[in-house]
Each structure stands twice: as C-alpha cells, then as structure tokens.
Amino acid sequence: MAQAMKNGRATCSTCGKESIAYKCGGCSQDFCFSHLGEHRQTLSQQFDEIETDRDQFHQALVQQKETPKRFPLMEQIDKWEEVSIKKIKQTAEECRQKLIEYKNKHLIEIENKLSQLTEQLKQSHQENDFNEIDLDRFKTKLAKLAKELNQPPNSMIQQDSTSTLTPIPTLQPHSSKLTRLCAGKETCTRIMSL
Known part of the structure; x- marks a missing residue:
C-alpha cells in the first residue's frame, strides 16, 4: 500500500x-x-x-x-401550440387563395389558346383548305392544350425554409443543483429544454 x-x-x-x-x-x-x-x-x-x-x-x-399536466410551463406550451396552429391555418388559406388565382389565370390562358385553335379549325373547315400536315398540327395543338390543362407549368409546392412560426420557448432549469448535475450531459439537456 x-x-x-x-x-x-x-x-x-x-x-x-x-x-x-x-x-x-x-x-x-x-x-x-x-x-x-x-x-x-x-x-x-x-x-x-x-x-x-x-x-x-x-x-x-x-x-x-x-403531475405532468400541472407542470408550470405547460400553459405556455399550450398557448404556443394554439397560436402556431392559427398561423398555419391562416398561411394554408392564403396559399389556397393564391393557387386558385393561379389556376384561374392558367385556365383563361388555355381558354384563349383554345379559342384561337377553334377559329383556325373553323376557317380551315369553311374554306375546305386543309391537308394531313394541317390535321397533324391541329392534333398536336389540341394535345398540347390537354397536357397544359392536366399539368400546369411550374406547379409544385415549395416549402419556405424561413418559418413564420415562433419557435417553442426553451425551458431553463431553476435549481442550481440540477444545473450542476446536468451540465454538459446531452440527455439531461434534452430533458431540460424542449
């Protein structure tokens, strides 16, 4: 020894x-x-x-x-959830309105193109002035319009990385002993901060 x-x-x-x-x-x-x-x-x-x-x-x-429900900060979390859901619903409704506006503009454009095609068809039919090349051109234009109707250009949902939601508040331990015991430990940090 x-x-x-x-x-x-x-x-x-x-x-x-x-x-x-x-x-x-x-x-x-x-x-x-x-x-x-x-x-x-x-x-x-x-x-x-x-x-x-x-x-x-x-x-x-x-x-x-x-007593998990009686935790003092539970009300703050509930309020945060309520406000966040309200913001999400508001944002979703704004997106729906923009999508409807976009769709309506897109349909008007297709309708105008269809009117032009209809006029070309009427004129060619009235004058009896068309051949296989004209028929292929009319078919191609009509197929293109059908594709535009079913697949609007640049239509996709992109998620914005800048969120309009306020992050949930971080909880801080109040007991200095808990702080000392938890300092630097990843699992304890996860328990103490949401």
Missing part, C-alpha cells in the same frame, strides 16, 4: 513533511498516515453530497411523473 520514494519516505501533500506516505489511487498524491484519514474523510463527504444531489433529483423526477 505504501510506496517508497527515497529511503522509504515521501512528502505528504497536506503537511509537506517527509514521512512514510501512502499514495492515493485517485488523485495520485502522497499522504502521511494522519492526513490519509482526513483525505478519506473529504472523499466521503463529497460522495455523500453526490448521493444527496441524486436523491433530490430523483424526488424532482418522481414529482414530474406524478
């Missing part, structure tokens, strides 16, 4: 005296016999503090599990 430095002695890190010393396996410091006990007592006190902190954390966890 004791490690000899020179002549079987080492300097105690607490009192600085050279004597038979015992090296601590945790901090690697040397202690004389009387200060070794004090060092162990300090370690025991620190261990007791950790157990007390764990007990307090366990009690807070049990309380949260027993």
Whole structure:
C-alpha cells in the first residue's frame, strides 16, 4: 500500500513533511498516515453530497411523473401550440387563395389558346383548305392544350425554409443543483429544454 520514494519516505501533500506516505489511487498524491484519514474523510463527504444531489433529483423526477399536466410551463406550451396552429391555418388559406388565382389565370390562358385553335379549325373547315400536315398540327395543338390543362407549368409546392412560426420557448432549469448535475450531459439537456 505504501510506496517508497527515497529511503522509504515521501512528502505528504497536506503537511509537506517527509514521512512514510501512502499514495492515493485517485488523485495520485502522497499522504502521511494522519492526513490519509482526513483525505478519506473529504472523499466521503463529497460522495455523500453526490448521493444527496441524486436523491433530490430523483424526488424532482418522481414529482414530474406524478403531475405532468400541472407542470408550470405547460400553459405556455399550450398557448404556443394554439397560436402556431392559427398561423398555419391562416398561411394554408392564403396559399389556397393564391393557387386558385393561379389556376384561374392558367385556365383563361388555355381558354384563349383554345379559342384561337377553334377559329383556325373553323376557317380551315369553311374554306375546305386543309391537308394531313394541317390535321397533324391541329392534333398536336389540341394535345398540347390537354397536357397544359392536366399539368400546369411550374406547379409544385415549395416549402419556405424561413418559418413564420415562433419557435417553442426553451425551458431553463431553476435549481442550481440540477444545473450542476446536468451540465454538459446531452440527455439531461434534452430533458431540460424542449
């Protein structure tokens, strides 16, 4: 258990005296016999503090599990949800209106093109002036109009990366002991902030 430095002695890190010393396996410091006990007592006190902190954390966890709906910030989250849903519905309605406007403009354009084609067909029929090339051209124009009717150009939904929603507020722990226990631990951070 004791490690000899020179002549079987080492300097105690607490009192600085050279004597038979015992090296601590945790901090690697040397202690004389009387200060070794004090060092162990300090370690025991620190261990007791950790157990007390764990007990307090366990009690807070049990309380949260027993009354999740009565958590003080639950109202804030409910209000955020309500406002966000209202904004989403409003944005969706605005998008529907824009889509209807776009569709109506698109249908008017197709209708105008169809009127032009109808006039060309009437004129060619009245004058009895058409051949296979004209018939292919009329068929192609009509097929193109049908395709435009079924697949409007540039019609797709793009999601805007800049959201109009306000992000949910981040919760901060109120207990300094919880902060100390959770500092730097990813899972604890996820529990403490939404």
